[in-house]
Amino acid sequence: MPDAVAAVALAWTTLLVLGGGIVLLRSRDTLHRVLAMDVLVSIVVALLTILSYLRDRSYYVDAALALALLSFVATLVAVRHLLRETRS
Amino acid sequence: MTETALDVLGAGLLGVGLLLATAGVYGLLRMPEIFDQLHAAGLVTGPAVLVILLASVATGSADIVTSAALVFVFVLITSPLAGHAIARAAWLRASADGDGRPEPPPPRVDSLSGDGMRMLVAYDGSDPAKRALAVAAEIAASGADIAVVNVAPPLGEPDFAGSPDVEDPEQEQLLAEARAEVARGGTPAVTVRRRGDAVTEVLAAADELTAEVIVVGSRGRGVLTAALLGSVSTAVAGRANSPVLVVGPTAVLGEGPIVVGVDGSETSLDAARVAASLDRGLGRGLQVVLAYTLRPIPGASAVPEARQELAAVDEQRAEELLAQAAAELGVPRDATRTVRNGSESAALLELARDLDATLLVVGSRGRGAVRAALLGSFSLSVLADAPCPVVIVPPGGRAPASG
Numbered sequence: 001m002p003d004a005v006a007a008v009a010l011a012w013t014t015l016l017v018l019g020g021g022i023v024l025l026r027s028r029d030t031l032h033r034v035l036a037m038d039v040l041v042s043i044v045v046a047l048l049t050i051l052s053y054l055r056d057r058s059y060y061v062d063a064a065l066a067l068a069l070l071s072f073v074a075t076l077v078a079v080r081h082l083l084r085e086t087r088s
Numbered sequence: 089m090t091e092t093a094l095d096v097l098g099a100g101l102l103g104v105g106l107l108l109a110t111a112g113v114y115g116l117l118r119m120p121e122i123f124d125q126l127h128a129a130g131l132v133t134g135p136a137v138l139v140i141l142l143a144s145v146a147t148g149s150a151d152i153v154t155s156a157a158l159v160f161v162f163v164l165i166t167s168p169l170a171g172h173a174i175a176r177a178a179w180l181r182a183s184a185d186g187d188g189r190p191e192p193p194p195p196r197v198d199s200l201s202g203d204g205m206r207m208l209v210a211y212d213g214s215d216p217a218k219r220a221l222a223v224a225a226e227i228a229a230s231g232a233d234i235a236v237v238n239v240a241p242p243l244g245e246p247d248f249a250g251s252p253d254v255e256d257p258e259q260e261q262l263l264a265e266a267r268a269e270v271a272r273g274g275t276p277a278v279t280v281r282r283r284g285d286a287v288t289e290v291l292a293a294a295d296e297l298t299a300e301v302i303v304v305g306s307r308g309r310g311v312l313t314a315a316l317l318g319s320v321s322t323a324v325a326g327r328a329n330s331p332v333l334v335v336g337p338t339a340v341l342g343e344g345p346i347v348v349g350v351d352g353s354e355t356s357l358d359a360a361r362v363a364a365s366l367d368r369g370l371g372r373g374l375q376v377v378l379a380y381t382l383r384p385i386p387g388a389s390a391v392p393e394a395r396q397e398l399a400a401v402d403e404q405r406a407e408e409l410l411a412q413a414a415a416e417l418g419v420p421r422d423a424t425r426t427v428r429n430g431s432e433s434a435a436l437l438e439l440a441r442d443l444d445a446t447l448l449v450v451g452s453r454g455r456g457a458v459r460a461a462l463l464g465s466f467s468l469s470v471l472a473d474a475p476c477p478v479v480i481v482p483p484g485g486r487a488p489a490s491g
Contacts, residue, residue, distance in 0.1 A: 001098040001146040009102045016106070019113040031122055031181065035129050035174050039116060042133040045163070046109060046140045049156065050102070053144065058151030061144075065159045072166040079173040086181050 006054040041071035098146020105140035134167040205232040208299035216305025220335040225273040236266040237280040239289040342444035345373035352409040355451035359481040363449035376424040378410040379435035
């Protein structure tokens, strides 16, 4: 893949991270924040993946995997916590 | 050459992925409600990331492709799961708060308050529905309460945030029409707006209003056609817990008694009880009928005496069953009769026609449409060409409490 393409993609994804950050800041309650975090992590996973394309290193993708795993567990736990709060 | 092709493919995939992600983030920023946002978020966490991971094939590095494949599978599994968990939490929270609750609008009047029998008419503006409404209005004139429910088709996409408050002009129009029609008979009608699957919503409305009788119009489709093409009236009759009054294509309220078929079974006695309480309101008199057939006896034609004897036995048995049923129901003996005929349904229909019956009441075994088509359902076979409206009583069906 030409470096130029990956570089542009990387820059664009960085902008998206900023967009995700704005979503996070604007979220009104916990559930919105959980959703925003989920999205933000997804964007960072994409960012790391593109970074690995650009640098031609595979371990960035491994880092992305770890991040996705953490995010998934965190989302489930946060939601469960929220539900317990709602019910009580 | 291959390399160029791969480069183009990679750049294309990256472009698509970024486009999806951008659309998602934009949606998240623009949409106010959590359910709308979930849709946009799903675009980012799912397809966008997956497509960007797919672009790894363009790198030509085995390490990266392997790692990316792993992440691909992981995201494929976890992204819907996480999205679902959030959606579920949002849903439950909305139900707990009661605001933005994604449920059909509550009825305008939440109960039928009068003392009369509570009837719920399913009305959709079609000809069968109009007939059903007319029959219901006629019955209501003798002291019953009417509620009319219209079920609007579900919105194409479930509009979680907005639907409860969406007013459907067509629905309002239909209900206004129904109100006017019922009002001509001198009874005010309660109207109920619902949205979703017709059968489910009609039954839910009946439960909510504690309706004692559900009135539906029938196009008079045969048993098999109904099972194949779907028939709201058949489905309502099959699934309801309360008696369902089905107004067939040829049905008119007669001047005669209410005819109810019994066969000694518990279901048929339930039906007879319902008929009795309907009669208390209408005051048309009750006719309890036991239709029976002679047992086929091989070779009987050769010995006419034996045949007569056996027929007498059958007759006596039928009389006994009927007497039993009459005693159980507290019906005077002269309001009962036996009919000997080829088939129960044909006998009942003929009798209803002869007596100019107001209503025909039959018990149902509670078979669904498909099973009924295969096994033959007595109550359904009566529907198609009944001269009067038919009341189908489910097994264990509650009899209307008051008259």
